């Protein structure tokens with residue numbers, strides 16, 4: 001039995017895949033932006049010498065990092081409507097879940113990033129009269145972010161792969177697009193194979209860019 | 222200008238400062254010296270509350286540093302500090318290093334801040350480096366930029382923590398020259414340094430620390446003439462050998 005790819009046409013891509021691809025990419029970008037933002041706040045809370053900030057932050061991060069993502073996806077899907085008192089679509093549920101989940105991972109990266117910046121940098125900021133928030137925002141975090149850029153991007157590639165887990169709540173992403181096309185044309189094996197190739201090409205070329213970026217940063221330093 | 226009264230400080234169980242008292246009057250240059258690990262850096266950081274203290278009191282220009290109600294950022298903006306390892310912001314250009322706090326803390330306009338920065342860069346002989354980044358400058362140049370950055374805030378007093386000890390020998394003088402000029406202009410200065418030539422030239426008083434204590438606080442003439450404590454004599458004989 002050979003693979004018959006003749007069913008794969010631009011029409012099919014337009015009808016089944018583009019919408020899914022757009023959702024996967026948007027979900028990745030939103031979860032990345034939100035995840036880095038909240039992750040940075042979590043990292044700062046964790047590094048704080050105030051226990052009432054550090055403990056809850058550490059607890060949240062460790063909890064998120066200790067459970068399978070697919071469980072969190074299902075759990076949030078059931079929990080959020082209960083919390084806000086009305087049903088919420090699979091798409092919004094996915095956005096909220098991925099942001100919350102990825103925050104934990106990005107926070108560990110940003111924590112390492114903040115620690116990679118010499119302590120004297122924050123002190124120099126304070127000595128000039130900058131507040132804690134200003135020292136972080138203007139002095140420490142830009143350097144932390146820059147030092148961690150390759151790792152942050154690598155995490156984002158993993159995030160893109162993980163977005164396929166929204167199948168669990170029935171959201172229509174890139175993988176779901178392939179699956180639906182496969183069902184419609186009765187070609188599931190070919191559809192999943194193509195899906196794998198597409199994910200591979202996207203992620204492999206992105207990690208190639210990260211490697212190039214890493215080399216360039218190594219030269220600059 | 223700076224008053225340190227009966228200050229004690231602990232890192233955990235380790236007492237790093239033991240009942241230290243010292244003062245720096247307006248326009249005075251006080252050099253703080255002593256063996257490594259004696260608590261000099263810690264003491265000078267306490268002056269602008271970069272380190273908290275457990276006992277005693279510090280005031281700067283009459284403002285109690287140790288009072289929890291004191292607006293620390295506002296106070297620190299009036300006290301310049303120069304670090305052993307420069308601590309220029311590597312992601313910002315020299316110009317941005319000099320204008321950041323002027324704009325964000327003193328709320329100067331960008332034009333005012335730029336003008337001030339260029340004037341100070343001129344003064345430390347680095348105007349032509351304004352657009353470079355710290356990593357492109359030599360250690361001596363970076364430390365001169367760091368001094369200019371502190372001066373851009375129009376400080377009431379300047380704190381120096383071993384500003385030349387991370388420098389290659391041939392760059393020490395370019396930094397000391399800037400400091401001497403500053404002293405001659407009447408800047409209030411508290412300098413942790415082992416540069417005894419600098420101390421002889423501009424210091425009014427010398428404070429000698431050992432083991433977290435201020436062992437000696439003497440006029441320059443007395444300190445170099447005949448230090449009273451044995452520990453100070455030993456220290457001087459060691460560092461004046463070379």
Ligand SMILES: Nc1ncnc2c1ncn2[C@@H]1O[C@H](COP(=O)(O)OP(=O)(O)O)[C@@H](O)[C@H]1O
Pocket residue numbers: 232237255256257258259260261262263264
């Ligand atoms: N953050 C810290 N935590 C614990 N011990 C410290 C800390 N900073 C300094 N010390 C200790 O305090 C002592 C004095 O340090 P320091 O003020 O840096 O001395 P100096 O500047 O005179 O060489 C040293 O024994 C040092 O190991």
Ligand SMILES: [Mg+2]
Pocket residue numbers: 261262263383
């Ligand atoms: Mg020191």
